[in-house]
Amino acid sequence: MNEEKILTEELNRVLEKIKLLDGGAMDKARERVDNLTKPQGSLGRMEDLAVRLAGIHGDFFPVSTRKRVVVMAADHGVTEEGISAYPAEVTAQMVANFTAGGAAINVLGRLGDVEVEVVDVGVKADLNLPGVKRARIKKGSDNFRRGPAMSRTEALQAVKIGLDCAFEAVGNGIGVLATGEMGIGNTTASSAVMAALTGYEISLVVGRGTGLDDAKLCHKQKIVEQSLALHKPDPADPIGVLSKVGGLEIAALTGLILGGAARRVPVVVDGFISSTAALAAVKLCPAVHHYLVPSHLSAESGHALLMDYLALQPYIHMDMRLGEGTGAVLAMHLLEAAARITIEMATFEDARVSNSQGKSADADLKGAR
């Protein structure tokens, strides 16, 4: 049996493990949330998140759960076409910055008590940095303007890296995962993947990335257009799309998301690139959707459209567009809040019991309902 077939079968076994949420746990959580000392529904989407977290976990979601953002790093051959404001070498330099603790994701990770795991799935330079997980499949994807970004086997290998990262994390006690990435050129690959999988017009899905001017934006659109015309990727085959016009880190994030869902942990999805990986994951297995927690609305122009497509409503609106997992890590605070509200707030019954005035808070607090 060849490697492609083995990896495909392994992936399919994971997909089969991704189940619907636990309805009983959700009912129990909804009942509790509805009985907390506040007007019903007044915590809005935080209540919905709390209920869904219970459905994912199979019980009230525990507080102070260990959290990890997995930052997948890779280079992109398509940078040869001049589609990024930054030279490709910056990928490796930023990975070094991650290991030194000086990047935005490090700062936000420390603030939010979120572990930062950096994985080299395909950085061009030989990194050899302590603190970087070495899982390089090849020295960056190939230039998909001229040929496939990677072989189907390589795409499956990248997905497997992500699956393994998720399994390892959950096996070691991580209860929440977040997606992060670093890869100069990866908004181009993400735009191509999004266009291929959604059928949206290229002008709607291609944005300025790290900061292109109008002329370069037009050029980037043309490169995506030509690449899709060259490969004609089949929207019903997400692995094929990833291999033809994706990136190694995007494929790895697809695996991470699938792996998290298979192990029943919520996966907080960062910005545009991460959301493209989520799109591929949902196309591979629609039930994955239940395990996705949105984070922020990116300033990258295709992100709002992609969030709509995925029926995810971002919680944080700060016009960020950095990637690395920065928005996802910020949103983990909201997830923790939802978990704590469920468990730590007094119910109407508790409040009656503990009411130092000796009055029944129950009747009045519930009065409106």
Place this chain on the structure above:
Amino acid sequence: MNEEKILTEELNRVLEKIKLLDGGAMDKARERVDNLTKPQGSLGRMEDLAVRLAGIHGDFFPVSTRKRVVVMAADHGVTEEGISAYPAEVTAQMVANFTAGGAAINVLGRLGDVEVEVVDVGVKADLNLPGVKRARIKKGSDNFRRGPAMSRTEALQAVKIGLDCAFEAVGNGIGVLATGEMGIGNTTASSAVMAALTGYEISLVVGRGTGLDDAKLCHKQKIVEQSLALHKPDPADPIGVLSKVGGLEIAALTGLILGGAARRVPVVVDGFISSTAALAAVKLCPAVHHYLVPSHLSAESGHALLMDYLALQPYIHMDMRLGEGTGAVLAMHLLEAAARITIEMATFEDARVSNSQGKSADADLKGAR
């Protein structure tokens, strides 16, 4: 000299102390933020917040600053008109819940390391609860459908309570304040204050509060309409507006915001009621605006309009409408993130120095700019 005159002069002295931001500190912060290892502007509005925090503080905003939410509690005579889904007694019951640590604001305060101070500025019931600051001006405001909610002197007394809370907090090392409130009936008072100060149509500023049905919503609109017709409050006199159709906790929050600005600390503004207090504060002294940090967009219908009016863009979109300061406390995490990013992220120069590969990260990372 009578009390009203003394309090007015005291307030005016505070207003005179509210200065524009420190331009030098903002330039210095902007320069640093622009030199951090990320594409310029890629942290979006978090960068703007970081710069403004420096302008408020007069230097880089310190990390791990002590934070406090001040929850002003009061009752509203206008509840006699049947404008709330909850009976007025719930105000006191919820204050008891705050002291027991079982309310949403307690849970979120513990999560975000934010101190919760509860102040009785006018709860109808005699509370006598340990942990509640006793500053009751009277046993709830009067029914403003029939007469003024309070005298001008009482409104000024309530403002002074807020000023004193801010001064006491900052004097004791608090570096960030947030506004919170509890008061059955206070969306009605807030709607009336907003309509009076902005001139917006009543139908646009009156919402469902804790959960009114259509018929009760119409009734609430009518009560606000009749009250404004009765008092004809002068929009150029915010204290007059607060005394005629406001509430004791709204006036106290106005004072808290003014006091925070006078002491040069950022004040994170919660939802609809808090934003109405911010509106009154800005009308008293436009420079206050620089010290306001938005938090969440409330589901209460007038809030989006009020945020637009105040030129504030909320960061968190969760459709919350609980009050207590819950949205503001969540947003303090974003404020802390902005402070930490400024100080803890590596600059391009740092990254070059610390680059373990011995390469200059500087040239390439800055290359695009």
